[in-house]
Amino acid sequence: MAATETVRAGVQPVAEADFPTRWGHFRIYAFEADLGAGLESALALRLGELETPLLRIHSQCLTGDVFGSQRCDCRAQLELSLAAIAASGNGLLIYEDKEGRGIGLINKIRAYQLQDRGDDTVEANQRLGLPADARDYRLPVEMLRWFGVRRVKLMTNNPAKIEALAAAGIEVVERVACQPPALSTHADRYLQTKRNKLGHLLTPKR
Numbered sequence: 474m475a476a477t478e479t480v481r482a483g484v485q486p487v488a489e490a491d492f493p494t495r496w497g498h499f500r501i502y503a504f505e506a507d508l509g510a511g512l513e514s515a516l517a518l519r520l521g522e523l524e525t526p527l528l529r530i531h532s533q534c535l536t537g538d539v540f541g542s543q544r545c546d547c548r549a550q551l552e553l554s555l556a557a558i559a560a561s562g563n564g565l566l567i568y569e570d571k572e573g574r575g576i577g578l579i580n581k582i583r584a585y586q587l588q589d590r591g592d593d594t595v596e597a598n599q600r601l602g603l604p605a606d607a608r609d610y611r612l613p614v615e616m617l618r619w620f621g622v623r624r625v626k627l628m629t630n631n632p633a634k635i636e637a638l639a640a641a642g643i644e645v646v647e648r649v650a651c652q653p654p655a656l657s658t659h660a661d662r663y664l665q666t667k668r669n670k671l672g673h674l675l676t677p678k679r
């Protein structure tokens with residue numbers, strides 16, 4: 474009941490604050506909502522007036538974003554997006570609490586253990602009885618509505634994100650690739666699986 478009411482009323486930030494970073498001087502917003510699948514949270518880093526902003530929707534990756542793991546490309550993508558938003562002067566980074574594409578931190582390490590024995594990221598999740606990608610982007614869509622954003626330049630390689638926004642009536646006027654150069658070879662198989670099994674728009678490494 475409460476969830477339906479939240480959707481109808483639209484989500485609102487629970488807090489916002491000044492947020493200077495090494496990339497630029499942002500404003501940070503914290504959102505929390507139950508859109509029918511339990512309480513979810515996400516942050517937004519906003520720069521400028523958001524007139525057809527450059528948008529990146531980043532899913533939390535503690536292992537990559539904090540520890541600099543080379544098993545994935547998350548931290549490199551996060552840094553590339555923040556730099557691009559800062560350079561554009563008009564952008565939004567949404568940071569979703571969706572560790573391991575939504576399976577959670579502990580299950581993600583369980584999946585790593587299976588990957589070390591030969592599984593790829595999709596097979597490991599299947600063996601654990603988990604979806605390959607558990608994200609639905611409903612909270613980011615509600616956040617964009619709160620910001621009054623109807624059109625975006627989306628920084629992504631993931632067609633599912635483009636489709637989710639389009640289905641919600643947010644026009645993606647341009648896709649901006651989010652492919653950091655010079656990644657460690659440790660991420661080769663991870664990226665290959667993203668490309669071949671999850672349909673990500675990635676240029677193969679030469």
Ligand SMILES: [Zn+2]
Nearest residue numbers: 534537545547
């Ligand atoms: Zn990652």
